Amino acid sequence: MKKLINDPRSVVEESVQGFGLAHAGLVTVSTDPTFITRKEAPVNRKVGLVSGGGSGHEPLHAGFVGQGMLDAAVPGAVFTSPTPDQILPATLAVNSGAGVVHIVKNYTGDVLNFETAAELAEAEGVSVRTVLVNDDVAVEDSLYTAGRRGVGGTLLVEKIAGAAAERGDDLESVAGIGERVNANVGTMGVALSACTVPHAGSPSFDLGEDEIEIGIGIHGEPGRHRIPMENADGITERLLEPVLGDLKVQPGDKVLLFVNGMGGTPLSELYIVYRRAAQILADRGAVVERSLVGNYITALEMQGCSISVLRLDDELTELWDAPVHTAALRWGV
Amino acid sequence: MKKLINDPRSVVEESVQGFGLAHAGLVTVSTDPTFITRKEAPVNRKVGLVSGGGSGHEPLHAGFVGQGMLDAAVPGAVFTSPTPDQILPATLAVNSGAGVVHIVKNYTGDVLNFETAAELAEAEGVSVRTVLVNDDVAVEDSLYTAGRRGVGGTLLVEKIAGAAAERGDDLESVAGIGERVNANVGTMGVALSACTVPHAGSPSFDLGEDEIEIGIGIHGEPGRHRIPMENADGITERLLEPVLGDLKVQPGDKVLLFVNGMGGTPLSELYIVYRRAAQILADRGAVVERSLVGNYITALEMQGCSISVLRLDDELTELWDAPVHTAALRWGV
């Protein structure tokens, strides 16, 4: 597996440097420890939003730092959650006194590292509220798992909670909005091929020419099960039905439909998936009020996609529409 | 090669349908023949901008239809230029009376098909000016080739000419701006892997695990030559040097730096390339005033990237900064 890198051990550092150079007007990159903050951070009286996680999911999270979304992103090594010594200074850097929300994808590593950082930040007098994102309907939330994973829904939580913070909501309210988004979003993904972690050098799993993995996460891990290859419409049905079942989408429900590429699938194919997903939702009587299609939460160069559905209400729609100015998501400004 | 498609022969149609559904507020999709127009087309008194080419390069061109950029995009079959019977109605649909600019990438097929359509449109009383994009410095423009290809620079021509049209420039002036962009931009690309055209089913070329193709186009064709794999910094130097030589970039020159992904390379790697490219430009005394990093002009799921440099002047910078609202490029609105 060839990669446009210099050294597997400097991938994150160099990539973040490049990101900082390309978006110098928007973000500040801190090194040692590494984190990315919004240029104007801390924003006066605003609740600060910090997210982070393993690298390899770009543009998540650094691409979402800026007006109306995150105040800081904390990138770990590839597919490895960041450490408290990164999360803590990022938290302190964006605290204006109004407190900080940690948006954490539900993985053991992310939870533990953010937990520690939050404790340390509290010890330094910063109020921290954590919003746990666990939208992956492929994983049952039970005694027998580490709980549902945070996947595609993360972007929606970050955007909408970010808009709530930008309009001046207080700590509890921003966290509450984030939790409302998380409670109303479901996601399921598929992989047509594996990805290769730079330091590992070989694909994260082996998949036959006629097999696909259903119910994958975003770390190159295998999915819930493997099935023979199907066409795009068939796969779309397989992904969307469990999501709609989980959310109990009813006729008349207004939704946001988000088709997310895993990195290596052409945009044209994501639109083929979107087409079928929109048809299914229409057949169910749901109204697709907002949509997003693209590579936003990736697993390196994995081929595949995930489908997320978020049930909207007027407030969530308004917050989704609110101006956002980040490297990867921008409108209204 | 697995693909998220239903039938190789319906890829373009279904993808364009999905695109239309996802961006219903922005564009209108016409079928039979297929083309995409800006929702408000024809825009009163505005020069219309039409571009198009083979599919498989998404988001180019449909993703750039909207305010401040294209009025219409005409997608051909995968890697196959569209036909006059698509280009003509698209041209007529966006003509407000102020004339239409065709932005055409320099490939024999694109040139011939747009040429015919322009003739037919002229016969119907529409003034058409063609801007030929040929920014690929890998191909010598000589008696021995079909001339330099249009690649990454196409986006820059479309954005900047689109802004000129939006501010009310007349036909000659919009075309002139487009030509000025083309004259000041150079691009060179690399492939780390080939792509697979849906109807072909096998990769467009075979590349060893330790080889890369230098000087590739965007149609999965092999490049000018094949070399052993190098690291990202080395590859970046190889791509950028010929571009800077071609443009004769001088100390003090202001430039836009555009690192474009071919579709299958993670964004994080594009930033590693951006980092080195920015360093080289800084060493040369050039000032990177604007930048763009992402998958904008792709070759399906090919792994690799291209680097484009555009020499800026105040007017080009102003037009680059002007508001744009399309599916794939949006700011200021």
Place this chain on the structure above:
Amino acid sequence: MVLDVVWAVKWLTLCAQAMAEHRVELIELDRAIGDSDHGENMDRGFQAVLDKLAEAAPETPGAALKLTAMTLMSKVGGAAGPLYGTAFLRAAAALGDSAEIEPAAWAGALAAARDGIVARGKAEPGDKTMVDAWTPAAEAARAAAENGGPDVLTVLVAAAEAAEAGAVATDPLMARKGRASYLGERSIGHRDPGAASTALILRAAVGAAA
């Protein structure tokens, strides 16, 4: 055997058959020095010609070729669409509305087709394009029509064989036009896909008369 509209329709039908059969082969040729679409484009185009022929029943060979020209122009795309479109359009014009094609007229139609391709594509013989199949074909047809007298099959065969030889002769050439030219020396050793499809088309003309 006369080259009338029945022959013309049979010819075009055999063309469509040949493109379907050789689709993968033409894709493979284009994969080597182009963008893997030539076989798909030609197959799509000639299938559309079949559909058109089923709708409209052309009354002369010229009308059949004109309909083919318009259909290829609007369905093939790429470089081949306009080039073949022009070729068939010029051939149709050369044939006018005569009901039957004499050997000399056929040779003239091929020459007109070839000239149309050159006028549009600006390629010269030796540039490794379809011109390298059309040029010897037109030449051979002219020679056969002059020497061979009234036997039209001889003329068709001469053109087909010359096109085939012309296509093979593109193998060692370095491309100077079209997408293959980007490859420079790397285009050497591969057959030009457009020359190969030209040979199929002219071979189908023989089959329709046999």
Place this chain on the structure above:
Amino acid sequence: MVLDVVWAVKWLTLCAQAMAEHRVELIELDRAIGDSDHGENMDRGFQAVLDKLAEAAPETPGAALKLTAMTLMSKVGGAAGPLYGTAFLRAAAALGDSAEIEPAAWAGALAAARDGIVARGKAEPGDKTMVDAWTPAAEAARAAAENGGPDVLTVLVAAAEAAEAGAVATDPLMARKGRASYLGERSIGHRDPGAASTALILRAAVGAAA
């Protein structure tokens, strides 16, 4: 042989060596049921421990372990970072500032480490995590310290062997905690990477005393 700070530093040095040597193997284990980073994370973490040890010369075994805890916490990331960080921190606390570790104290430190991991990660034995190596190791050390009297090497060996057996015993288990739990039944038949690295760490403790 006494378990003093010289031993502790040697132990940590051997840990770093073991992680570098088994880096690929741990990545492979994690590739099968996780995300291919465990070997990389542990290698990075223990290399950083080496750097720290070179800078600061800890004066007691407890101080060495505390420094290790802080370094792992800030350099490893993922699930393993906080868990191993907690383990070393709790072990350091259990050892206090004594200059030499008695067999019973070592057993106590292992038990504290194990309890720390459970407190943070909430895994139970049988969940197919590093707990499945730490639990039998702490247990075996306690038993050996009680029975074997003052021979510290016996205790170290007992712990290492139990950890190794515990790691092997994770093979048939279905994961219920950590990333492997997403795989459900597909996690069966693979060794838990964290249990494997635990065994390496406790084996290094023997090596340092030998």
